[in-house]
Amino acid sequence: MTEHRPWRxxxxxxxxxxxxxxxxxxxxxxxxxxxxxxxxxxxxVPNGSLGEYQVLTPEERARVVETAVAxxxxxxxxxxxxxxxSAESRRWAEQAGEAGCRAVxxxxxxxxxxxxxxxxxxxAEVARSGLPVVAYNNPIDTKVDLVPELLARLHGEGHxxxxxxxxxxxxxxxxxxxxxxxxxxxxxxDDVLLELAVAGAKGxxxxxxxxxxxxxxxxxxxxxxGDLDTALPLYRQLHPLLRWDSQVEFVQAIKLSMDIVGRHGxxxxxxRATLLPGQEAAVRAATEKAVAAGLA
Numbered sequence: 001m002t003e004h005r006p007w008r009x010x011x012x013x014x015x016x017x018x019x020x021x022x023x024x025x026x027x028x029x030x031x032x033x034x035x036x037x038x039x040x041x042x043x044x045v046p047n048g049s050l051g052e053y054q055v056l057t058p059e060e061r062a063r064v065v066e067t068a069v070a071x072x073x074x075x076x077x078x079x080x081x082x083x084x085x086s087a088e089s090r091r092w093a094e095q096a097g098e099a100g101c102r103a104v105x106x107x108x109x110x111x112x113x114x115x116x117x118x119x120x121x122x123x124a125e126v127a128r129s130g131l132p133v134v135a136y137n138n139p140i141d142t143k144v145d146l147v148p149e150l151l152a153r154l155h156g157e158g159h160x161x162x163x164x165x166x167x168x169x170x171x172x173x174x175x176x177x178x179x180x181x182x183x184x185x186x187x188x189x190d191d192v193l194l195e196l197a198v199a200g201a202k203g204x205x206x207x208x209x210x211x212x213x214x215x216x217x218x219x220x221x222x223x224x225x226g227d228l229d230t231a232l233p234l235y236r237q238l239h240p241l242l243r244w245d246s247q248v249e250f251v252q253a254i255k256l257s258m259d260i261v262g263r264h265g266x267x268x269x270x271x272r273a274t275l276l277p278g279q280e281a282a283v284r285a286a287t288e289k290a291v292a293a294g295l296a
Contacts (some may be wrong), residue, residue, distance in 0.1 A: 006075050006102045007134050007162050007186060008203045009042030010220050013050040013080075015210045015255055016064065017264045024060050028264050030071040032210075035263075039213035043076035044068055045105055045205055047092075049141070050251055053080055055269040061092070065099050074100025078134065082107040086125040093129035103132040105164060105205070108144040116150060123159035134162040134186065136205075148172055152179035164188040164205045165196065168246065173199035187220075190245035194235045197223035207245040208238070211257035211265075211287070215295035237293055240286040249275055256280065257287040261296045 017028035081092035139145035166188035209216040222230035244253035255265030
């Protein structure tokens with residue numbers, strides 16, 4: 001764990017264990033966070049999209065953060081603080097700080113297609129919480145694209161220290177490095193891990209380590225070290241699963257893989273529907289193949 005940059009390394013965007021009645025199982029969540037650390041991950045990101053934050057009550061959302069901190073320590077927890085309003089996001093950042101976290105992750109405004117002025121003001125407001133902010137660029141879902149020029153401006157004004165890059169456009173890594181060399185690039189989509197690691201990424205906000213932490217961490221470490229003899233075959237083996245992280249059904253897919261390897265993935269809250277039979281069969285086959293290869 002990097003003391004002053006706790007977003008470096010493998011931080012798992014944690015799936016949230018739900019009971020059959022769709023209530024949150026906090027004990028299982030605490031155990032899951034601890035298990036990820038035991039298996040080589042550096043930290044967790046609760047209350048991201050994979051953690052179904054959009055369908056949690058405020059009380060549940062706060063308790064998820066507190067549960068993670070109690071399980072593994074605040075320096076290893078970087079909560080997502082996305083909300084429709086900037087003031088609400090700032091309050092979530094303040095809650096994270098009060099719980100003991102050292103950094104937060106923030107989407108741009110996602111209630112509408114915000115312009116550059118609105119994006120700058122949004123990040124400035126949350127940065128006033130006093131915690132370092134890692135931006136999350138997901139133009140597919142938010143319709144707001146944090147292009148390299150805008151990221152450089154946000155960093156130059158002191159509003160962000162890193163960015164989780166989910167656009168899938170690996171060319172951006174080099175442009176970001178040119179415009180803002182001190183801005184930490186974090187891999188944001190599992191299925192471009194190797195490409196962004198080779199391009200100089202400092203961390204990975206990861207989905208599939210929820211099910212396969214050891215193999216995922218081995219892949220990341222080899223990739224950032226430039227050990228392609230290790231990384232490339234492993235990447236090819238895992239890619240049929242990693243690509244689900246960029247699909248609409250990523251939460252259901254990752255939870256199913258967790259169930260298959262003996263973890264508790266469990267159900268999702270509506271409106272997320274169950275996987276279609278063909279989707280379930282594809283995830284199941286890829287997961288079972290990874291297990292058979294000794295990757296679980």
